[in-house]
Amino acid sequence: xxxxxxxxxxxxxxxxxxxxxxxxxxxxxxxxxxxxxxxxxxxxxxxxxxxxxxxxxxxxxxxxxxxxxxxxxxxxxxxxxxxxxxxxxxxxxxxxxxxxxxxxxxxxxxxxxxxxxx
Amino acid sequence: xxxxxxxxxxxxxxxxxxxxxxxxxxxxxxxxxxxxxxxxxxxxxxxxxxxxxxxxxxxxxxxxxxxxxxxxxxxxxxxxxxxxxxxxxxxxxxxxxxxxxxxxxxxxxxxxx
Numbered sequence: 137x138x139x140x141x142x143x144x145x146x147x148x149x150x151x152x153x154x155x156x157x158x159x160x161x162x163x164x165x166x167x168x169x170x171x172x173x174x175x176x177x178x179x180x181x182x183x184x185x186x187x188x189x190x191x192x193x194x195x196x197x198x199x200x201x202x203x204x205x206x207x208x209x210x211x212x213x214x215x216x217x218x219x220x221x222x223x224x225x226x227x228x229x230x231x232x233x234x235x236x237x238x239x240x241x242x243x244x245x246x247x248x249x250x251x252x253x254x
Numbered sequence: 255x256x257x258x259x260x261x262x263x264x265x266x267x268x269x270x271x272x273x274x275x276x277x278x279x280x281x282x283x284x285x286x287x288x289x290x291x292x293x294x295x296x297x298x299x300x301x302x303x304x305x306x307x308x309x310x311x312x313x314x315x316x317x318x319x320x321x322x323x324x325x326x327x328x329x330x331x332x333x334x335x336x337x338x339x340x341x342x343x344x345x346x347x348x349x350x351x352x353x354x355x356x357x358x359x360x361x362x363x364x365x366x367x
Binding site for chain 1 (some may be wrong): 295297300313342356
């Protein structure tokens with residue numbers, strides 16, 4: 137079974153600075169997908185960014201980018217120019233290649249609580 | 255555009271009472287549907303998923319059950335709630351047949367007393 141580990145329960149960053157959140161995973165599969173979700177105090181899960189394992193290029197989405205190291209099974213999230221609205225719990229998630237009868241199940245890490253200081 | 259609804263938003267129930275949480279998706283057809291539970295300050299645990307009407311797969315043994323009576327409706331139920339059933343329940347959907355992202359509903363906060 138796949139596991140996802142986020143070793144930083146809490147992180148803090150100054151507004152306008154850059155912060156990197158760590159995520160490692162364990163899998164024997166070669167094809168899979170990785171995601172970062174954000175959960176603000178409202179508790180709704182919001183997709184931040186996704187990465188396909190077959191792509192060597194790191195995904196970027198505005199101020200958010202990832203450092204995907206497939207051999208090391210590492211998938212970190214970098215937030216540039218941090219804003220107060222970035223404060224939230226961030227979850228790393230893994231998904232196997234979708235199979236017809238099993239759906240596209242997500243395995244989540246335990247999350248990293250990000251605080252943005254003004 | 256697609257939207258996902260959950261209700262109720264908040265629920266307080268006594269131990270031993272029944273439960274019914276509902277999730278509906280609009281703007282898409284034949285989605286994959288998922289129920290997750292999140293304990294306080296923790297990650298999400300997949301409870302059930304469905305790839306079609308009447309097709310339910312359970313991920314963990316528990317006193318909860320799920321049903322999918324219609325294409326875009328997913329229901330989480332229990333005949334008798336336990337204290338350990340307290341938590342935040344999230345429904346999600348993804349496009350079937352596509353290696354695509356899961357999109358989450360606003361969630362239901364359940365407290366069992």
